[in-house]
Amino acid sequence: MNDGRDRLRIAVQKSGRLSEASLDLLRRAGLAFRASRDKLFLYGENLPVDVLLVRDDDIPGLLVEGSCELGIVGRNVLDEQRLAGGEAAAPVALLDLGFGGCRLAIAVPDGGTIESIGDLAGLRIATSYPALLADWLRAQRIEAEVVLLAGSVEIAPRLGKAHAICDLVSSGATLAANQLRELTTVLRSEAVLAASPRPRGAAATQLVERLGARIAGALSGAG
Ligand code: ATP
Ligand code: ZN
Numbered sequence: 001m002n003d004g005r006d007r008l009r010i011a012v013q014k015s016g017r018l019s020e021a022s023l024d025l026l027r028r029a030g031l032a033f034r035a036s037r038d039k040l041f042l043y044g045e046n047l048p049v050d051v052l053l054v055r056d057d058d059i060p061g062l063l064v065e066g067s068c069e070l071g072i073v074g075r076n077v078l079d080e081q082r083l084a085g086g087e088a089a090a091p092v093a094l095l096d097l098g099f100g101g102c103r104l105a106i107a108v109p110d111g112g113t114i115e116s117i118g119d120l121a122g123l124r125i126a127t128s129y130p131a132l133l134a135d136w137l138r139a140q141r142i143e144a145e146v147v148l149l150a151g152s153v154e155i156a157p158r159l160g161k162a163h164a165i166c167d168l169v170s171s172g173a174t175l176a177a178n179q180l181r182e183l184t185t186v187l188r189s190e191a192v193l194a195a196s197p198r199p200r201g202a203a204a205t206q207l208v209e210r211l212g213a214r215i216a217g218a219l220s221g222a223g
Pocket of ligand 1: 055056057074075101168190
């Protein structure tokens with residue numbers, strides 16, 4: 001495919017919220033796999049397609065550099081890296097996959113003084129998604145300070161590091177456990193099938209299209 005490979009590569013989260021559903025979808029699309037000894041690869045047994053098991057954050061980069069032709073990743077990760085990457089070619093989202101649903105939301109301390117998004121002006125907001133948050137603040141014409149935290153964002157207000165947070169939420173239980181209340185949604189997200197923006201040969205392009213169609217078929221069959 002790229003760099004002289006004759007097999008397609010799909011990047012999938014190695015261990016996390018998207019792993020099981022991603023592999024299950026590929027199996028339902030008709031792929032059969034055998035694990036490599038180091039557990040970094042799953043070799044396709046019935047098609048020239050292998051699965052590379054990686055951290056979800058690495059998936060957009062692997063697609064941009066062309067090390068993988070396809071990937072399954074949250075729209076939140078894809079959009080964050082596209083916004084942070086500026087003008088560089090970005091992966092193309094082909095299909096919404098119907099799992100990994102969550103929202104990137106701004107939350108504030110329960111019973112505090114922040115009642116509307118306008119109240120965020122001049123405050124500090126902690127997040128692991130600085131580009132998505134900055135983009136949303138710009139669109140809302142709110143000037144606030146974005147504080148980058150790699151993890152445990154939900155405890156930032158209690159530590160005095162920020163007045164509010166912008167983090168992924170699904171049930172809301174984590175927010176409630178930290179006495180936080182959701183103020184507004186910045187992005188709705190789910191897992192997507194994304195493709196490399198790199199030009200490929202005819203054989204790879206055909207195989208990507210064929211796999212995309214099989215995955216779409218597996219999704220519509222799942223209803
Ligand atoms: P990795 O080790 O691969 O970097 P991670 O800790 O970044 O893993 P996970 O927590 O497994 O990632 O989440 C992967 C994706 O699952 C998120 O990027 C998001 O798209 C989706 N997701 C769904 N619900 C939630 C949630 N409640 N919290 C966080 N992510 C969620
Ligand atoms: Zn991650």
